[in-house]
Amino acid sequence: MTDVIRTRLLTKTFGRQDVVSNVTMKVRKGEIYGFLGPNGAGKSTLMKMLLGLVKPTGGEIELFGERQLPGAVEPLKRIGHMIEAPVFYEKLTAEQNLELHAEYMGYYRAGAAKEALDLVQLIGVENKPVKQFSLGMRQRLGIARAIMTRPELLLLDEPINGLDPEGIQEMRVLFRRLRDELGTTLLISSHLLAEVEQVADTVGILDRGRLLQEVSMESIRRSNTDYVEIKTSNAQQAALVLEEKLQIRHYKIMGSHMLRVYDADVTPEALSKGLVLNDVSVESIIRRHHSLEEYFLELTRGGGGHAAFDQAGA
Amino acid sequence: MRHLIKLELKKGKLFSYIGGSLLAYGILAGFLMLIYMVEGPSQEEEVFRDYGEMLLLIDTLVRATFIIYASALISRSIIGEFRDKTMALLFTYPVSRKKIIFAKLIIVFVWTFANIMIANALIGGLFLAVNSVTGYVDDTVTTTILLQHGAHVLTHGIAAAGMSLLPLAVGMRKKSGTATVISSIFIVMIVCSNNMGFSLSSIIAIPLSLGALGILLTYLSFRNIDRVDVV
Numbered sequence: 001m002t003d004v005i006r007t008r009l010l011t012k013t014f015g016r017q018d019v020v021s022n023v024t025m026k027v028r029k030g031e032i033y034g035f036l037g038p039n040g041a042g043k044s045t046l047m048k049m050l051l052g053l054v055k056p057t058g059g060e061i062e063l064f065g066e067r068q069l070p071g072a073v074e075p076l077k078r079i080g081h082m083i084e085a086p087v088f089y090e091k092l093t094a095e096q097n098l099e100l101h102a103e104y105m106g107y108y109r110a111g112a113a114k115e116a117l118d119l120v121q122l123i124g125v126e127n128k129p130v131k132q133f134s135l136g137m138r139q140r141l142g143i144a145r146a147i148m149t150r151p152e153l154l155l156l157d158e159p160i161n162g163l164d165p166e167g168i169q170e171m172r173v174l175f176r177r178l179r180d181e182l183g184t185t186l187l188i189s190s191h192l193l194a195e196v197e198q199v200a201d202t203v204g205i206l207d208r209g210r211l212l213q214e215v216s217m218e219s220i221r222r223s224n225t226d227y228v229e230i231k232t233s234n235a236q237q238a239a240l241v242l243e244e245k246l247q248i249r250h251y252k253i254m255g256s257h258m259l260r261v262y263d264a265d266v267t268p269e270a271l272s273k274g275l276v277l278n279d280v281s282v283e284s285i286i287r288r289h290h291s292l293e294e295y296f297l298e299l300t301r302g303g304g305g306h307a308a309f310d311q312a313g314a
Numbered sequence: 315m316r317h318l319i320k321l322e323l324k325k326g327k328l329f330s331y332i333g334g335s336l337l338a339y340g341i342l343a344g345f346l347m348l349i350y351m352v353e354g355p356s357q358e359e360e361v362f363r364d365y366g367e368m369l370l371l372i373d374t375l376v377r378a379t380f381i382i383y384a385s386a387l388i389s390r391s392i393i394g395e396f397r398d399k400t401m402a403l404l405f406t407y408p409v410s411r412k413k414i415i416f417a418k419l420i421i422v423f424v425w426t427f428a429n430i431m432i433a434n435a436l437i438g439g440l441f442l443a444v445n446s447v448t449g450y451v452d453d454t455v456t457t458t459i460l461l462q463h464g465a466h467v468l469t470h471g472i473a474a475a476g477m478s479l480l481p482l483a484v485g486m487r488k489k490s491g492t493a494t495v496i497s498s499i500f501i502v503m504i505v506c507s508n509n510m511g512f513s514l515s516s517i518i519a520i521p522l523s524l525g526a527l528g529i530l531l532t533y534l535s536f537r538n539i540d541r542v543d544v545v
Contacts, residue, residue: 076408100321
């Protein structure tokens, strides 16, 4: 079994609106899968379907290699989760909440609650009732609850919401540790690109309920996404020079004042020299890294954008 | 199942349940004592003609109290959990949803029944004891009276425990705790009202069928719980 989650044409319709529409995705064992999409893209709904909280209108879900049937509870033993803002029994203390969770999960290991609280750096507040917790603390406690039973699969919906930069950094380290030390599979959703980019092994891009692309970060990094961006007063003229005089084929005109050159062996210096010698005025020449952000924007804006990426990959 | 019930009690803090019940016993006893003491000594208009009447009034008030108490319990442990979304959390545990709900219902049913029994025994006993000293009610305790009344309390207690679930079906529709409590008061007004010694409860078929209806409607409310979306 290499795929922990597999869905086929998974669809959920509320009223007449498709919230999740024909999603076919795969999450491999031991990877961090980043679910990327704007708010309202259907990330939470999809996670709720994996947990059985929301029943699919169509399609199939396979968890741990077994097809999910309505009312099946067995796989839930192996899943930790935090969907949306985590809810707790407000009057109970942090530790009591975790202990209750372990009891319902049927998980008994002495010190598990303490250990989980330490991992998310919630120290010295275990005996405070949760209603006194700040947003960030609740978020940490939610993560502690999700990981305390050492699940094989972790579903985390916007886990860094409400955390300070330091906290975000800590969680990033924690997620990698879980993957590397316990072999946990993580499905993490976020609308923040930079976040997903830093932590994910595979990225699934979701927009308006559809899975637009499923791609490994490795291939995004590998696919020679470096390019040189040229700002000039006349892009058409510059393009002509590039093609005729400098024999550069892999470039793209990004409007009337901008060009991108994807040839890996061309240095900005050579470009600058070549253009100026051919009477093209150059405002700036910068080497850039094609980030996940641009990739994402191109996809979600739809149309046109793919060319740049295809070209870059060629 | 026993484990689930234990967890429910732990979550709801058992002591606060017990505290609430003890308070209810105290208020009931005080209120009845007030009637007894104010009206008792004036012999022109007797407050109770005999022990049967006295014990009946105690039982009616006890049932009314604990049917309403049950609705508060329901609104906290079931309706409240849906509203606070902790029910969604419970439904992500490897336990069938029906079992989770069932554990909660058992607590409500048993709690209501047990409290009606205990309150009747305690308050009834208290009044028999007090009356043996003051003698405002001119009657003697016989085994027949006690057995008859015991059987009455038992059957009505079971019926009341079933009826106490009726407000759940009402409250579940809109996930409203207020609707739950108000409907329980409504039920009490219908069933426990006393009109010149006659109440709907005196025809035992009525409370028993209402109790059965409570159980049936509750079953219907949760029959499809495995198949619904919990958002």
